[in-house]
Each structure stands twice: as C-alpha cells, then as structure tokens.
Amino acid sequence: MEPLKSDWFLNQVPGKPMGRYAHIVLLRVTDSYPLFQTDGELNTSRVQAGVRHSELMTRLALFKRKQSTPERLVGRELLRRYGFLSGEPADGKASAGADGLPICDYNVQFCTRCPDCITYGFALGDSGSEKSKVITDTAYSLTSYDHSHEAFTLNAPFEDGTMSRHGTVTPRINEQDHVQPQVIFPGVVTTRDLTEPLFLYVLNNVLRTRRYGAQTTRTGRLRNQILGIVLADGEIFSNLLLTQRLYDCLKDAGAIHPPDPVSVEAAMEAAETLLPELLQEDNVRVDQLLMGDDLAAMVHKMAARGGDGEVQQLLSHAFADSSAYHETWIAKPKKK
Numbered sequence: 220m221e222p223l224k225s226d227w228f229l230n231q232v233p234g235k236p237m238g239r240y241a242h243i244v245l246l247r248v249t250d251s252y253p254l255f256q257t258d259g260e261l262n263t264s265r266v267q268a269g270v271r272h273s274e275l276m277t278r279l280a281l282f283k284r285k286q287s288t289p290e291r292l293v294g295r296e297l298l299r300r301y302g303f304l305s306g307e308p309a310d311g312k313a314s315a316g317a318d319g320l321p322i323c324d325y326n327v328q329f330c331t332r333c334p335d336c337i338t339y340g341f342a343l344g345d346s347g348s349e350k351s352k353v354i355t356d357t358a359y360s361l362t363s364y365d366h367s368h369e370a371f372t373l374n375a376p377f378e379d380g381t382m383s384r385h386g387t388v389t390p391r392i393n394e395q396d397h398v399q400p401q402v403i404f405p406g407v408v409t410t411r412d413l414t415e416p417l418f419l420y421v422l423n424n425v426l427r428t429r430r431y432g433a434q435t436t437r438t439g440r441l442r443n444q445i446l447g448i449v450l451a452d453g454e455i456f457s458n459l460l461l462t463q464r465l466y467d468c469l470k471d472a473g474a475i476h477p478p479d480p481v482s483v484e485a486a487m488e489a490a491e492t493l494l495p496e497l498l499q500e501d502n503v504r505v506d507q508l509l510m511g512d513d514l515a516a517m518v519h520k521m522a523a524r525g526g527d528g529e530v531q532q533l534l535s536h537a538f539a540d541s542s543a544y545h546e547t548w549i550a551k552p553k554k555k
C-alpha cells in the first residue's frame with residue numbers, strides 16, 4: 220500500500236509562497252434538504268452543461284464561504300473539545316481564558332496562533348491579517364437547478380388553523396427553496412504550503428463536516444466523498460471544469476435521466492476514471508495522486524481515530540506547527 224508522501228510536505232509553513240499545492244478532490248453529496256440561500260434565494264449560474272455537450276444549463280452555485288465556514292467551525296469545535304482553545308468568548312481584553320488557553324472567537328477576536336487562524340486565515344482590521352492557505356471556489360451542481368431544488372411552503376397558520384383573518388391572508392406564508400437530497404457538487408479544496416499535520420487538520424475537517432447551509436435549519440446534511448488527494452507544484456483544474464467533464468462522461472454512459480438523481484456510485488466511478496485524465500491535461504507536475512484503495516485506507520484510518528487519543532495527537536501536531544508560524548511571522552518582537 221502506498222501512503223501519503225509525508226516527506227513531500229514542508230517542515231514549517233513558509234513566509235513566502237513555495238509552490239506546494241495539496242488538493243483534496245471530492246464529491247459533495249446532499250443527504251437531506253440543505254438551505255443554501257443568499258437573501259432568500261438559491262444562487263444559480265447559467266453555464267455549459269458539459270465541455271462536449273455544450274448546451275446551456277442553469278446550475279445551483281454553492282459559494283466558497285458556504286463550503287469553508289462549516290468546515291472551519293468543525294475544526295474549531297475540536298480544538299476546544301480537546302483543550303487547545305478556551306471556550307470563553309472574547310471580552311476585547313483578555314487573550315487567554317481562566318483555563319489558561321488562548322481565546323479565539325470566530326470573526327470577533329482571532330488568536331492568530333491556532334491551526335484555524337493560520338490555515339484558513341483571518342482579518343483583524345488595522346492590526347493585521349493572514350491570507351488563507353486553504354483555497355475553495357464556488358461549486359456547481361452536476362444536475363440542473365430545475366432538477367436539484369424544491370420549494371417548500373412553510374405555513375404558519377393562525378390558532379384556528381386558517382391562513383386568513385378578517386379577510387386578509389397571513390403574511391406568514393413563506394416559500395423557501397431547498398436543495399434536494401442526492402444532488403452532487405464536484406469540487407476541489409486546495410491547500411498551499413502547509414505542513415503535513417496542518418494538511419491533515421484540513422482533511423479531517425472536510426471528512427467530519429456533515430452539516431452545511433443555514434444554521435437555523437435542521438435539514439442541512441451533506442457528506443463529502445473524497446475522490447483523490449493530489450500533491451502538485453501548482454493549482455489543478457477548477458470545480459466547473461470537473462463538473463462539466465463529469466457531466467460529459469455520465470451523459471455518454473447514459474447515467475443522466477432527469478428528473479431522477481444521478482447514482483452517486485456511478486458518479487464516483489466515472490470521476491475516478493476522469494481524474495488522472497484531467498491531471499494529465501493540466502500543466503502541473505503531479506508528485507502524487509492518492510486514490511482508490513490507498514486513499515480508502517487512509518480515509519478509513521482517519522475516520523477510525525478517536526478512543527486512543529489520535530485526534531488529540533493530530534490536533535497537537537497541527538497546533539505546534541501553527542504556533543511555530545505565529546512565533547516566526549506574526550508575533551511582534553519583544554521589547555528589551
């Protein structure tokens with residue numbers, strides 16, 4: 220079995236871009252009815268259905284923050300769960316809680332030292348910022364908007380069960396557009412110049428995040444099926460190209476029958492065949508393509524973590540690397 224090439228990764232996060240790109244190629248698959256709205260509407264984009272099947276199609280668009288924010292929050296929850304960050308909220312003064320742990324309050328007060336701050340970046344107004352080393356781009360549904368969404372009417376009737384009173388209809392009828400189950404969003408999560416522990420921190424977040432979309436809904440399940448890990452000297456293909464080329468393959472194989480959902484198994488198989496082809500067309504040097512059984516073994520090992528303190532160990536290594544970066548590049552030199 221071939222494991223992930225540990226020696227390919229840098230020993231410390233550099234201050235300048237060094238051209239080490241580790242990509243996670245995946246299919247994001249909805250498991251229930253997530254709500255991915257912006258201002259009450261789903262985002263759509265009119266693009267070609269495939270590259271060869273060049274007819275136009277309106278697709279659901281999943282903006283980058285809707286993908287990365289839930290993944291960040293899962294990682295930050297783990298950092299608190301395993302005693303690396305304080306659970307206390309920021310009060311604008313203290314940088315550590317009563318427990319002696321750093322306070323890192325998302326979008327309120329970033330600690331500038333934890334794996335989340337260093338990998339995904341932060342902005343602190345005048346007092347500095349750190350560029351994200353995790354690059355996520357808008358993802359597109361494999362199938363058309365028409366066959367990927369459902370509008371639910373949420374009725375909020377009066378106590379007598381009617382929707383009108385004194386001849387006027389309640390304004391409490393609200394229509395919301397949900398993404399249907401088994402809708403596939405092919406995508407790539409790119410990391411730049413991370414150490415292996417920080418890359419594994421990001422991968423662990425991608426594997427463990429199950430809930431995306433509006434926080435108020437209980438129906439936001441989505442699972443990430445990892446297709447491959449690609450270590451390369453540059454950025455690889457875009458989410459849109461992956462989606463369109465996958466559409467071509469599945470269309471030719473007779474696997475697309477709207478309004479039926481596409482078989483996730485068929486999509487995974489087609490994408491596994493497609494991945495090496497796409498990489499060959501990209502003008503980058505690929506140092507490793509981990510997929511199939513080798514990848515499954517690695518993902519299985521990560522999923523089986525727990526119990527024996529392996530999560531704690533993963534976070535501890537990641538925290539050591541992010542702290543080292545903080546000391547070298549962020550902390551102000553102490554006055555003598």
Ligand SMILES: [Zn+2]
Pocket residue numbers: 323329330331332333334335336
């Ligand atoms: Zn932090």
